Amino acid sequence: MAYFNNQKEPVQSVETNVWSCVSDDCQGWMRENYSFDKEPACPICKSEMKQEVRVIPEMK
Template sequence: MKKEGCCLYYSRKSPMDDVPEEMTPIWSCTNEKCNGWMRDNFVLSVQPRCGQCDSLMEKSERLLPVLTNTSPNQKKN
């Protein structure tokens, strides 16, 4: 007789509704065919270029989970 096992899934990730969100400054790609964007506190230049298509980017805001950039390279040139 074959035993049937029960598989349980345990995730280390907390549910998304527990993650605090805030309006966050971002840079969005100006190319209509590209959906590239990045958080302002992760860019390395004053006027960043899109990492996907190399187009200019414009500043805007988006509701995103709170993140802190602790990189020593955060200074913008």
């Protein structure tokens, strides 16, 4: 499909399971399927992480 006037095709957003850092000072998070650990540590601050659902752009 062609888009004119430098308009880009809209990106679809989907609900995705993620791991989110529990530390108040850190905003780290990662997609659930990017970790091999059952309960990963935050890659930024090494704190615990909890599971949650976020609406983020779909990866193809």
